[in-house]
Structures are given as structure tokens and as C-alpha cells.
Amino acid sequence: ATERTITREELDRQGDFANIIGADPQLLKVLEVVSRVAPTEASVLITGESGTGKDEIAQALFRNSSRREQPFVKVNLGGISSTLFDSEMFGHVKGAFTDARQDRTGRFALADGGTIFLDEIGDLAPSCQVKLLRVLQDRTYEVLGSSKTRSVDVRVISATNQNLLELVESGAFREDLLYRLNLIVLHLPPLRQRPEDIPLLARHFALGAAQAYRRDLEIDAAALNWLQTLPWPGNIRQLKQLVERTALMSPSSVLGTDDFSAALSMQPEEGQSGSGDLPAPGTMTLDELERSMIVRCMERYQGNISRVAQALGLSRAALYRRFEKYGIDP
Known part of the structure; x- marks a missing residue:
């Protein structure tokens, strides 16, 4: 039997997609998957060119999930240098390094119980990929300057405008990290x-x-x-x-x-x-x-x-x- 295309009206009855404009069949297929996977805990990787609306899809996944009353924390990984990664993601205690004049809460702690959106994941340096993988595997991390291990409960959504499989082949992206992130892949078509x-x-x-x-x-x-x-x-x-x-x-x-x-x-x-x-x-x-x-x-x-x-x-x-x-x- 041929697959029936869902209508925009049916999708809007199923979930909250108010921030996403359009009725293109490719877009509707993406939204149909969003409505199915949003209530689950599955990690989702959103791919597509710059400006295709990956942020909006991440927001839709969050708003239609069981965690919608909890925090939604977006992190632009392209804007974080490898030297600041630990402090930014895991936080630091006062005195952990020269400029650490006070405690800092990391992004994972801010997102605890909710959703973390890792944007521009393809720009993450290999040294940081190892650290991220460890958190996703163990659901634990250590605050910089502290030996105490903390646990974290987050749903992970990531996005990239790059071809991560090509980056894996060239050695720029870890294959094991990719498989942690891409249980569900949503590809947004260019405009x-x-x-x-x-x-x-x-x-x-x-x-x-x-x-x-x-x-x-x-x-x-x-x-x-x-x-x-x-x-x-x-x-x-x-x-x-x-x-x-x-x-x-x-x-x-x-x-x-x-x-x-x-x-x-x-x-x-x-x-x-x-x-x-x-x-x-x-x-x-x-x-x-x-x-x-x-x-x-x-x-x-x-x-x-x-x-x-x-x-x-x-x-x-x-x-x-x-x-x-x-x-x-x-």
C-alpha cells in the first residue's frame, strides 16, 4: 500500500508546532517523526544547512515532550573553545584556575531534569568529544576543581550543518559519539x-x-x-x-x-x-x-x-x- 502523507492540520492536532511555518511534504514528514519521538527519551540529531530551522525543530521536540516543564538549555558548541569546555559544560568551583573567582554552574547542571540542545556539534574539538561521550555514556561528570562525581538526567538533542559521517571518515569526529547522538536523525530540507x-x-x-x-x-x-x-x-x-x-x-x-x-x-x-x-x-x-x-x-x-x-x-x-x-x- 502507498504511504499516505499526513496533513498539516492533522499534525497541529497531534502536537504544538506553532513556531514552524510550512506545509511542504518533506517538512511534514519531519514533523510527523517529531510528534512520534518527542514524548520518548530518544536522542535526536537534527541535520541541515545553516538557517533551515534546526533550532525550531529542537524547540518543538522539547515542547512536545514529557520534560516540557523542565529546563531547555541551548549550547552553541561552535562558540566554545576547547580550553573553556570543561568550565562551560560542567562548571567550576572557586579557585579551580587563576580567574575562577566564584563558583560557576555548568550547562549540564542547568539542564538537569530537562533537555540540553547541543548546536553545531560538528565543530566540537576531538579532545572535547571524549569528555562529552563520557557524560552521555555514564550520565555523570565532575565539576572542574572538585573531585566529587555528580549525576545528570538530561534528554540530548544535537544539531549540525555538516556531514558527520564524512567527519567520522576523515577522523575529525568520533564514531562512538555519533552513535550516541543519532538514534533518530531528522534532516531539514533547504529552502x-x-x-x-x-x-x-x-x-x-x-x-x-x-x-x-x-x-x-x-x-x-x-x-x-x-x-x-x-x-x-x-x-x-x-x-x-x-x-x-x-x-x-x-x-x-x-x-x-x-x-x-x-x-x-x-x-x-x-x-x-x-x-x-x-x-x-x-x-x-x-x-x-x-x-x-x-x-x-x-x-x-x-x-x-x-x-x-x-x-x-x-x-x-x-x-x-x-x-x-x-x-x-x-
Whole structure:
């Protein structure tokens, strides 16, 4: 028998998915798995490109779990150096090292009884992977500067925009840690594979901008069609930024293609709408269009990697991977 696709309405009756916009079949399959595994204690690994909504899926897993009244602690592992890992994750006692002037509660202690969300798990240094594995295996850890072993009860959700199997093959990620994390794997499709959801998301972000800026705001049909043709290297995060930027830059209450095109081009010169800068829909491949967006951003921000990454809704690491893919010399 052919598998029946669940409807968005059925999913919304089954659980709380209010923070997730869309009705794309790939997304609905992910949400269906979320509704099934959220009430369990299973560890979940969320994969997908930068800006695809991994945070929102982690929140949905938490809100539909039996631990929803307990803490939800998000840790961006990409932002923690290996030297600070122990102090950040396990805490330290006063005097544990030179700058330890007072006790510090670690992230695992803060999440005890609830859920810990380990974001950017692929960026974790090998020396820290061993320590994390030990906690996940034994459910115990030691506070830095203390010999007392503490137990912890957490549900673990992790996320990455990298291919962890490739990292395992290259020796950059521990296979035993991967198998601790990926009992359930949820893969989020990039926005370019969800074109039907782009108008829904754009309208949702326009509504948010209208409330934030206290003005009437809508997007015309031609602009919604045009937005569906763009490659969105920064995915949903980039679409949100573009809608908000366009709402700020355009005096009109009905946002059109020219308004979005001007905001996307971010042109420094006065008096240019920027609409001539972008190709007509269908004249370039998605890769060519994505490459041109990155090159234009590099010119606009004079090669400032941080600002280019922010404008495109990408992490610096994801932007460098795009440079490599398209042969762009930063």
C-alpha cells in the first residue's frame, strides 16, 4: 500500500508546532517523526544547512515532550573553545584556575531534569568529544576543581550543518559519539527545495515586521513568485532578514519585486533601485545565482567575511564552504 502523507492540520492536532511555518511534504514528514519521538527519551540529531530551522525543530521536540516543564538549555558548541569546555559544560568551583573567582554552574547542571540542545556539534574539538561521550555514556561528570562525581538526567538533542559521517571518515569526529547522538536523525530540507513554503514564510515575516514597525505591510503576488526563484543560501534565516530589511527600506505598504531586489542588492550608490542587478527568473542556474549573490555581497562589504556571512544568514564556516564550492577567493 502507498504511504499516505499526513496533513498539516492533522499534525497541529497531534502536537504544538506553532513556531514552524510550512506545509511542504518533506517538512511534514519531519514533523510527523517529531510528534512520534518527542514524548520518548530518544536522542535526536537534527541535520541541515545553516538557517533551515534546526533550532525550531529542537524547540518543538522539547515542547512536545514529557520534560516540557523542565529546563531547555541551548549550547552553541561552535562558540566554545576547547580550553573553556570543561568550565562551560560542567562548571567550576572557586579557585579551580587563576580567574575562577566564584563558583560557576555548568550547562549540564542547568539542564538537569530537562533537555540540553547541543548546536553545531560538528565543530566540537576531538579532545572535547571524549569528555562529552563520557557524560552521555555514564550520565555523570565532575565539576572542574572538585573531585566529587555528580549525576545528570538530561534528554540530548544535537544539531549540525555538516556531514558527520564524512567527519567520522576523515577522523575529525568520533564514531562512538555519533552513535550516541543519532538514534533518530531528522534532516531539514533547504529552502530552495521548499518553494511552496516561501510565500507562507515571507507573509509570516512581513506580519512580524508590520507589528514591530507599527505599519500596514503586505507583499504583492509578483514579488512572492520572484522570491520563489531565488537560491537562498542562508535559507529561512536569510528570507527573514530580507523581508525585515525590505520593510525598513521601502516606504510602500505593499512590497514589490523592486523593493526586495533593492534590499537584496544592498547597493551603496544613491538613486539605483538595484533591480537591474539581479537576473530575470529562470535565466541562471541556482548555483550561478547563489554564486552571484555571494560575490555581490563580498563587493558590497569589501570582503568583510563576518558582515557578508551575516547578510546571507550563514555562519562563517558555511560561507567558507561556499567559497570553496564556487572557487571564490576571499
